[in-house]
Amino acid sequence: MNILQPPLKIVQYPHPALRHEARPLTAIDDQKRHVAAAMLDLMYEQNGLGLAAPQVGLPFQMFVVNYTGDPAEKEFEGVYINPVILEKEGSVEGDEGCLSFPLLFRKVRRARIVRVQAYSLAGQLVELELSDLPARLWQHEVDHLHATLFIDKLGAIGQLAARSALREFEYEYKKAQRRGEIPLDVDIEKRLDELEGLA
Numbered sequence: 227m228n229i230l231q232p233p234l235k236i237v238q239y240p241h242p243a244l245r246h247e248a249r250p251l252t253a254i255d256d257q258k259r260h261v262a263a264a265m266l267d268l269m270y271e272q273n274g275l276g277l278a279a280p281q282v283g284l285p286f287q288m289f290v291v292n293y294t295g296d297p298a299e300k301e302f303e304g305v306y307i308n309p310v311i312l313e314k315e316g317s318v319e320g321d322e323g324c325l326s327f328p329l330l331f332r333k334v335r336r337a338r339i340v341r342v343q344a345y346s347l348a349g350q351l352v353e354l355e356l357s358d359l360p361a362r363l364w365q366h367e368v369d370h371l372h373a374t375l376f377i378d379k380l381g382a383i384g385q386l387a388a389r390s391a392l393r394e395f396e397y398e399y400k401k402a403q404r405r406g407e408i409p410l411d412v413d414i415e416k417r418l419d420e421l422e423g424l425a
């Protein structure tokens with residue numbers, strides 16, 4: 227199975243890939259490097275700061291970020307594999323969006339400082355201490371790998387305020403499915419199970 231065929235694209239809520247627990251990668255090969263490059267392209271194309279593999283329909287523990295969102299600023303770019311948050315400190319509320327929820331922005335409370343560990347694309351174990359925006363991005367992306375979405379983190383009022391937007395996403399998704407643009411959920415689940423074997 228070629229993971230890059232059909233070409234990767236960003237899936238939107240409520241696509242089942244977003245609620246499918248991602249598998250740790252067991253090998254970093256050419257195929258995974260191509261996936262990372264394709265994910266970075268998609269992220270920049272959509273002016274995002276981060277993108278997790280489940281958002282392109284792949285149940286792999288991998289995400290890409292650029293803290294500035296500027297493709298020219300390579301020093302702020304990162305590809306992280308099998309990431310773990312080791313420690314969290316402090317708490318801060320901030321605006322958050324997600325490429326799987328276009329135009330939905332809500333306030334989310336997150337730890338202000340995190341100590342994290344992950345493998346780089348070169349297979350090196352890296353440990354970082356991050357604060358503010360990078361810390362928020364990491365928490366958002368690591369959540370994706372565990373099938374958790376930022377809408378799950380909203381308070382009662384935030385959830386109420388997001389409800390009509392979520393219904394609209396659900397409506398559009400079903401419509402696209404009826405038009406045959408998105409496979410049926412059972413078929414998506416079957417492919418996700420198959421893809422897990424390639425992690």
Ligand SMILES: [Zn+2]
Pocket residue numbers: 323324325326366370
């Ligand atoms: Zn997201």
